[in-house]
Amino acid sequence: MKKIRCVCLHTVKDNRTLIINKRIANSMIVSVKKSTPAGEITAPASKSYTHRAVLAASLGKNECRLSHPLLSADTKSTMEACRLFGANVEEKTNPETNEKIILIQGFDGKPKNPEKPVDVGNSGTTLRFMTALSGLTDGEVVLTGDESIQKRSNAPLLETLNKTGAEISSIQNNGCAPLVVKGKINPGVFSIDGSMSSQFISALLLVCPLLKENSKIMIDGELKSKPYVDITLEIAQKAGVRIYEKQSAGTKNDAGLLNDAGIFYEIPANQTYNLGDYTIPGDFSSASYLLTAAALIPGADITMSGLFPSAQGDSAIVEILEKAGADISWDKEKGVIHVSNKAGKRLKGIIWDAGITPDLVPTLAVLGAFSDGETRITNAEHVRFKETDRLKAMAEELTKIGAVIEETADGLFISGEKSKGKMKGAAVCGRDDHRIVMSLFIAGMITGEMEIDTAESVQISYPDFFEDMKKVGAVFETKQN
Ligand SMILES: O=C(O)C1=C[C@@H](OP(=O)(O)O)[C@@H](O)[C@H](O)C1
Numbered sequence: 001m002k003k004i005r006c007v008c009l010h011t012v013k014d015n016r017t018l019i020i021n022k023r024i025a026n027s028m029i030v031s032v033k034k035s036t037p038a039g040e041i042t043a044p045a046s047k048s049y050t051h052r053a054v055l056a057a058s059l060g061k062n063e064c065r066l067s068h069p070l071l072s073a074d075t076k077s078t079m080e081a082c083r084l085f086g087a088n089v090e091e092k093t094n095p096e097t098n099e100k101i102i103l104i105q106g107f108d109g110k111p112k113n114p115e116k117p118v119d120v121g122n123s124g125t126t127l128r129f130m131t132a133l134s135g136l137t138d139g140e141v142v143l144t145g146d147e148s149i150q151k152r153s154n155a156p157l158l159e160t161l162n163k164t165g166a167e168i169s170s171i172q173n174n175g176c177a178p179l180v181v182k183g184k185i186n187p188g189v190f191s192i193d194g195s196m197s198s199q200f201i202s203a204l205l206l207v208c209p210l211l212k213e214n215s216k217i218m219i220d221g222e223l224k225s226k227p228y229v230d231i232t233l234e235i236a237q238k239a240g241v242r243i244y245e246k247q248s249a250g251t252k253n254d255a256g257l258l259n260d261a262g263i264f265y266e267i268p269a270n271q272t273y274n275l276g277d278y279t280i281p282g283d284f285s286s287a288s289y290l291l292t293a294a295a296l297i298p299g300a301d302i303t304m305s306g307l308f309p310s311a312q313g314d315s316a317i318v319e320i321l322e323k324a325g326a327d328i329s330w331d332k333e334k335g336v337i338h339v340s341n342k343a344g345k346r347l348k349g350i351i352w353d354a355g356i357t358p359d360l361v362p363t364l365a366v367l368g369a370f371s372d373g374e375t376r377i378t379n380a381e382h383v384r385f386k387e388t389d390r391l392k393a394m395a396e397e398l399t400k401i402g403a404v405i406e407e408t409a410d411g412l413f414i415s416g417e418k419s420k421g422k423m424k425g426a427a428v429c430g431r432d433d434h435r436i437v438m439s440l441f442i443a444g445m446i447t448g449e450m451e452i453d454t455a456e457s458v459q460i461s462y463p464d465f466f467e468d469m470k471k472v473g474a475v476f477e478t479k480q481n
């Protein structure tokens, strides 16, 4: 787990001090040996649904009870942030089932001014959601996070919110945290770029229903990662909040080109959130690692439960593995996926447009390296704006193990043919990025002798990752660097 401490106080003109967090060197190394995963496992809860459920419950008035939540570093950042804005957020154990639940008494649409900077840690989702929420408070709000967060731009969100009066500034003057929000959001028409991150749009969608007049959010350009907006809409609807998604046909300009074509959202004013009792579904992004390992590794046999159909784009992992030729079946009514490679067959490379599935890209890069033929991942520029530039990271790390992989402007090109027989375990860098660590772990189960650093970062989205891998027979050791 990343240990964060405040090491530097950045003084600005009016003598306010802002906390800039630095990571203390504290790296865990995981050494993975060849392993054949087998057994039954329950998928961890969805990170995206948990973030939204915690915020939706905090925005409401009545007590809400969240069952089967994900309690990870990122979702805990959202829980802590909601506390700072005035919600009572408590982790409890359900005495009947012994499972963790979260009880939330919200601030009824009126967030208070946090008494200290809101530290989102490593969580982009938390930063974007809390920046928009800050625009509902009366005073000044400071938002900060770890070194990775301080390099991820929020420029489109700041630009849009600043046009409505939110007065947000980036201390580094580059759209990245630390951010200072001084003003309040006024209702109206919000126009926002959809090509960098859907989280900006989700942030606006969650806050606009609380404004005093109706709002409209217009998306400029392609809306990437759209399923995450659908998750936002689903949670808002469960909380009794109305948001209308519409598609504009656009108007032709003089050159005959379409203007204004695209998705927009209409949000009635003065609404109230009431999420009540809500159960968080399983997480397909987290499930993708073990499902892919089971599809690739001869003799593997995995049954994963808790995976019901939902708005998650990453449920496409089932279609992807099917396309690659895996033996996979999904009982949607029971929420159970079964994958096996008893026959010891090699999968084949695929072409995949990653526009709606950014978080699957590291998993798909490993899938491509160990499959026959070519794998091409396209439409994934937005994957560069995550905890790390994940296109660059996967290209560089898989090259270290002997894979033939090229970074393209919008994706990755992997030659399974040229990689075949050449790959062997190596010391690789997890880059403090949970998804890089978990995808390299499955590569290590195939090559053996793989050493991955910054392995503690699995805490961000899948704290039980190593425990679950042990349960299905993965052979590995962890040590502190
Ligand atoms: O809203 C969300 O919960 C998320 C949206 C996606 O980000 P982008 O919309 O920035 O692609 C995804 O990569 C991230 O892990 C979670």
Ligand SMILES: C=C(OP(=O)(O)O)C(=O)O
Residues within 6 Å of the ligand: 074, 122, 123, 124, 125, 126, 359, 386, 387, 435, 461
């Ligand atoms: C990018 C991710 O999350 P976030 O944007 O919330 O940091 C992720 O979980 O892969």
